Amino acid sequence: MAPDAAAPDGDDVHDVVLFYAYTAIERPDAVASTLKSFFAEHAAHFKGRVLVAREGVNGTACGSRRSGALPMFQALLRELVPGCETMPYKTSLASEQVFHDARVETVRELVGWGERLAHERREKVVHLSPKEFHEALKARDGEATVLDLRNENESIVGKFRGARCPDARNMQELGRFLDSAARESSGKEVFMYCTGGIRCEKAAIYLEKKAPDVAKVYQLQGGIHEYLEAYGGSEECLFLGKNFTFDKRGVMPKSGKVDCDGEVWNCQRCRDGEPKLRSCAVCVVCRFPLVLCERCQTSTSNRGEWTCSHHANLDGVYSMYAVPHLTAEDLTARIERMKCMERELFDADPKSTANKRRTLRKCFTRMEAELKRREAGGACDRRDVAFCRNSGRELATCAGDCMGFWGPGHVIEKPPTTLCGVDATSVE
Ligand SMILES: [Zn+2]
Ligand SMILES: [Zn+2]
Ligand SMILES: [Zn+2]
CATH class of the missing domain: 3.30.70.100 (Alpha-Beta Plaits)
Incomplete structure (x- = not known):
């Protein structure tokens, strides 16, 4: 452009x-x-x-x-x-x-599911308008099963009070979440919602198929989007926190009620800073987009190398662009840690952990090469800088247009599945 x-x-x-x-x-x-x-x-x-x-x-x-x-x-x-x-x-x-x-x-399907559900029966599925959804939830007084069908980084900053949120990033994982919800749904009423309503169209049918004796499946028509149009900013709003969108706006203008019980956070790291969307804020391991406040984003303490919840165990261990800036002692300790993790994974199950182990090996091999370079007389660049995981540029100079909706190159490595927040396959 x-x-x-x-x-x-x-x-x-x-x-x-x-x-x-x-x-x-x-x-x-x-x-x-x-x-x-x-x-x-x-x-x-x-x-x-x-x-x-x-x-x-x-x-x-x-x-x-x-x-x-x-x-x-x-x-x-x-x-x-x-x-x-x-x-x-x-x-x-x-x-x-x-x-x-x-x-x-x-695309083959609007909501990738690997399963065609368009012609399944939907006898138990009921669409509720924001007002009906609101009244019904209020009447259940916290006793209802409420499922949030969005990604983890969306439900961190906002959700309906008491909702169960999947730790899911693709449709397979969301399917497993619904399977487990279905096992507990016998005779119960289940409420579900997503950002704009489309994901529920399929998820509701899927749930009824998996749990034929569910009492009712209520889906919020128009999603959080319409609910907040009606109740955002009001005292009786049952949605806590903010509706996160992965476009430039970051957060929808109308927010839900301020959360007093710590169900939602503002920032994934410090919990309370005002969230600011920036495409550089991604997991250093898998590049899943993170919700971070400005202070966390500009802190150089971890050199811009944050981790998502799936990779929390690699926080302060895995490194990409910061390798030349870490001390030899730090590198040695990280290599040691990753080799230990690699052994544990292998002992647990050599087959299913092959990818994880490869990720670790790539990283510690990079670090070992850096140690060799130092032994050969290379110096450690000790400047206090942080890096953008997408562009490799220093965070201070990356314009934040390096990935996703902002970037000219779209997603640099296309995520393997849908729903990864910034990918092209879920525009909901
Ligand atoms: Zn923060
Ligand atoms: Zn960047
Ligand atoms: Zn990750």
């Missing part, structure tokens, strides 16, 4: 819409290609992410109001996709363009 491409918008108001429709699309490729041309034509004012599948369409788009591109886009969708006439658009405002560019992709 040319740097001046967005200039015509100035400080125009921008509308951000989130939409999905489960409807049969005969030729997803043709639809995607027409949408791509539209985005290309309106590149200066209109950007976003759209997935097109045989089972429907799902996307988020942002356009300057002055340009009028959004209503044109909506008209085009109505024309292209039968069943889109009544598709609801969840709308919010932004003061600037929230996407770096436009991406339209065709």
Whole structure:
């Protein structure tokens, strides 16, 4: 994108819409290609992410109001996709363009599940409007089973009080979470929610299939997004904390109630700093996006090498770009630790831990090479600097456009599965 491409918008108001429709699309490729041309034509004012599948369409788009591109886009969708006439658009405002560019992709399923569920029975599934969901939850007074179907880094900063949150980052893991929920659902009412509602469309059917004797599966129509439009900022709001979005806004303007019981945090490291989204803030091991406050992001104490919850055991052990800056004693201790972990994994199960062990080996081999370099007279660069795990640049100089929705290169290493927060396959 040319740097001046967005200039015509100035400080125009921008509308951000989130939409999905489960409807049969005969030729997803043709639809995607027409949408791509539209985005290309309106590149200066209109950007976003759209997935097109045989089972429907799902996307988020942002356009300057002055340009009028959004209503044109909506008209085009109505024309292209039968069943889109009544598709609801969840709308919010932004003061600037929230996407770096436009991406339209065709996918096999809107919500990757590896299992086609479109034609399953859904006798127990009930859609509840934000008001109905609110009243029903209030009436259960904390006794209901509530499932949060989003990623871990979303539920850390905000969730419905008492909700169970999966430690899941892809559909397989989410499937296992639902399987375990299903085993405890016999005769019970289950409430579920996600960001915009689409993930629940499939998850609710999946749960009913796995737990045929569940009493009812309630899904929040329009997701947290619509719930907060109705209850955000109000005293009776049952959503705690913030609704996290992996676009430039980071956090939706309307937040839930301030949490007094420590169910949600603001920052994954210090817990209370104001969260600030930056694409450099990722796990040093797997690059899963993290929610960190500015203070944690600018601290050089760990040289920008944070870890996610799955890799907490490698915090202060694993290192990438900071290797030349660590002391010889530090490197030796880290190598020792990782070799020990590698042995433990091998003893536990050589087969299923092969990838984990390879990750460790790569890292300690890098460190051993650095020690050799030092022995040959190379010096340790002791400057107090932190590094961006995506670009390899010093954090102070990385513009934060190095990955995901911000970056020109999109995801540098495409995550293996969907739902990884910044990946192209989940735009919800
Ligand atoms: Zn913090
Ligand atoms: Zn960066
Ligand atoms: Zn990680």
